[in-house]
Amino acid sequence: MTSSPPETRASLILRLQDPADIAAWNEFAEIYAPVIYRSARRLGLQAADADDVVQEVLSAVARSVSGWLDREERGAFRAWLFRIARNLSIDFLTRRKHRPWAAGGDEAARHLNEVEADSDISSHIDAEVQREIFVRASQSVRACVSDTTWKAFHRTAVLGESIERVAAELSISAGSIYIARSRVMKRLQNEVTIIQKRCNDEM
Incomplete structure (x- = not known):
């Protein structure tokens, strides 16, 4: 199986500044859109609302990535990305029309408190990213x-x-x-390595 040299994470982030760079956005969405969706579902959103969160996160990244790159102390890209996803998910949960519970109620308040206090979200996101990488690698290898x-x-x-x-x-x-x-297994390991190089935080 032959593969073209993978884009480094840093170069991919730089390319996201151009909304017309379809290849970069497709590569970015292939891994992160499913992860954002599953994370939104985990935080309590219904399927349609989770889809909306994915679209809003991608739009927010398109609007804000240049500003994030200009920060002197910006931290890891993945952490920034999933703060956006988490905040948008919580925003959806607090909108009455998007709540999956009747009239808000005690259950909604309890769940929101749990979301706010969830200290394991980073490890969950990392696990979701690794899962998505394996899924993508499996699809690629199965076709070969x-x-x-x-x-x-x-x-x-x-x-x-x-x-x-x-x-x-x-x-x-x-x-x-x-x-x-x-x-x-050899093909999977090679494919996982290629995809991980695309996803590693180098900035």
Whole structure:
């Protein structure tokens, strides 16, 4: 599998200053839009509202990334991004028409207090990013190997099914299973490394 050299995180952020740079925005959205969506859902938003949060976050980044780059002490890009996502999610929760609870009530107040006090959001976001990276890597690798090779890997290495059973059902040898697993794992590791280079905070 051949891949073009990945953009560094710093260069990608610089490119986001140009709203017309479709390639940069597509690359950015591929990883972060699903993560922002799941994080908004975790904070209590309904699916439609989580979709709106994703759009608002992307719009906010487009409007503000140049200003963020001009700051002398700006911190990590990912931390800035998810402060925007968290604040917009909380804003949605406090709008009556967007609340997923009847008339606000005690349950809404309790949940908002939990959101405000959630000190684990950074670790959650990091876990979500790693999950999305694996999903993207898996999609890329699956498109490059045969269906039998992917099934041999996924069923034994991911689902934990026995090699003997999978080999019999796929009509291949146990040795072929081991070879398939090795090939897919190597491809996955390479693809994950490429995607991680795109996502690492270098600024």
